[in-house]
Amino acid sequence: MGESERMAGTLAILGTGRMGEALLSGLLRSGWATPEQVWCTVRREEHARQLSERHGVRADTDSAAAAAEADVVLIAVKPQNLRALLADVGQKIHPGQTVISVAAGVTTAAIDRLIPGDTPVVRVMSNVPVQVDEAMSAIAPGQHAGARHLAVAEAILSHVGRVVHLAEEHLDAVTALSGSGPAYFFLLAEAMIDAGILLGLSRDVSSELVIQTMVGSAKMLRDSGRHPVELRESVTSPGGTTIAAIRVLEQERVRAAFLNAIEAAQLRSTELADG
Numbered sequence: 001m002g003e004s005e006r007m008a009g010t011l012a013i014l015g016t017g018r019m020g021e022a023l024l025s026g027l028l029r030s031g032w033a034t035p036e037q038v039w040c041t042v043r044r045e046e047h048a049r050q051l052s053e054r055h056g057v058r059a060d061t062d063s064a065a066a067a068a069e070a071d072v073v074l075i076a077v078k079p080q081n082l083r084a085l086l087a088d089v090g091q092k093i094h095p096g097q098t099v100i101s102v103a104a105g106v107t108t109a110a111i112d113r114l115i116p117g118d119t120p121v122v123r124v125m126s127n128v129p130v131q132v133d134e135a136m137s138a139i140a141p142g143q144h145a146g147a148r149h150l151a152v153a154e155a156i157l158s159h160v161g162r163v164v165h166l167a168e169e170h171l172d173a174v175t176a177l178s179g180s181g182p183a184y185f186f187l188l189a190e191a192m193i194d195a196g197i198l199l200g201l202s203r204d205v206s207s208e209l210v211i212q213t214m215v216g217s218a219k220m221l222r223d224s225g226r227h228p229v230e231l232r233e234s235v236t237s238p239g240g241t242t243i244a245a246i247r248v249l250e251q252e253r254v255r256a257a258f259l260n261a262i263e264a265a266q267l268r269s270t271e272l273a274d275g
Contacts, residue, residue, distance in 0.1 A: 007033040007155070009071030014063045014085060016040040016051055019102055020076030022130040026160035028055060029133075039066040068092035072152055075101040075111075079272070082106050086114035095119045098149045100156065102126055104175060105272040108142030108168060120145040122153040125174045126161070128182050135161030136178040140168035172273065176265035184258070189214060 011033060013020045024040065027033040035056035041063040042048050051059040060066075067073050067089040077085050082103045093099060095118040101111055108121045115121075121142035126135045137157040141150055150165065157163045166174065189210050196206025220231060236242045249255075 005032065007037055007072075009037070010069065011038050011072045011074060011156075012063075012066035012070030013038065013040045013074045013076055014067060014089070015075065015077030015081065016042050016047075016059070017076065017078070019126065019130060020074070021051065021055075023074070023076070023102075023156065023160060024051075024055060024057065026130070026133050027156060028057075030159040032155065032159055039070060041066050064089040064092050070097065072098045072100065072156075074156070075099065075103055077103060079103045079106050082111075083114065086111065090114040091116065093119055095144070098122065098145075098152050100124060100153050104179060105172075105269055107273055108140070108145075112142060112144075118144050120149040122149050123168060123171065124153060124157060125171050125179050126157065127179050130160045133160050136181075137161060137163045138166045138171060138174040138178070139163060140166050140171055142168070172266050172269040175269040176262045179269075180262075180265050184261070185214065 007027070011027075013024060016024060020040070024038060027038075028035060038055075038057040040048070040051050040055075040057050040059040041061060042051065042059065043061060045061060048059040048061060051057060063085060073093060075082060075085070082101070093115045095116060097119065099111065099115065099119055099121045100123075101108070101121065102124045104125065106123075108123050111121050111123075112119070122145050123140045123142065124137055126137040129135050130137075135157065137160075139150060139153045139157065154163050154165075192210045193203065193206045196209060197203055201209070217231075220226075221228060224231070232246075236246065
């Protein structure tokens with residue numbers, strides 16, 4: 001592995017909860033970062049000890065010191081805790097660093113107001129499959145972030161999934177589509193598993209059938225390069241079982257329900273960001 005494939009400098013992860021630890025784990029597994037390069041902070045000493053034992057990194061509750069020393073500051077606290085965190089540590093951050101925020105719904109402008117001027121901020125919207133290195137992440141630059149800062153964010157997120165670059169104005173749509181998206185698939189899986197039980201299958205068998213069908217279908221969508229309509233039509237034989245099911249789904253306006261639901265999620269994301 002060449003130097004270009006390794007992190008230069010040091011990384012502080014402020015608020016190393018599920019998302020922060022999933023990112024940490026992916027970076028260490030990939031070899032892009034070493035434990036000696038990472039400083040994690042959390043609220044509780046016990047949690048800090050657990051992180052240190054699991055990953056070999058420095059971990060404690062001193063977010064101000066971590067923020068002051070690191071080359072890259074990754075803010076991974078929950079959105080409702082971000083303002084309080086930056087009220088405590090914001091003045092330790094400086095323009096020579098790259099600040100990356102994965103706090104959903106918090107704009108770069110809001111972060112800019114809590115840290116010194118001209119500090120580059122990159123906003124990230126990721127999702128829960130970060131825990132299995134299959135995240136979908138969108139990254140957007142704040143007004144002081146350039147290509148170099150985006151490259152750092154992409155390097156981090158690409159080790160736990162796929163990354164797209166977007167303008168920040170589109171991140172509420174990303175939140176609604178891929179940020180909340182896993183929940184839509186989990187709900188669909190739950191409904192299909194229940195349908196299998198209704199048809200007389202055990203929960204274990206129904207679950208295995210549905211989950212593997214979802215995994216296989218997703219892999220076909222990702223790897224085949226074929227349009228979803230083409231793939232669906234390849235399963236839909238004339239006069240067969242699939243078209244009978246699809247007719248009911250269309251009669252129940254399932255497609256429209258998804259459009260409305262995802263639009264509602266975007267509206268809610270905008271409300272939360274404004275509030």
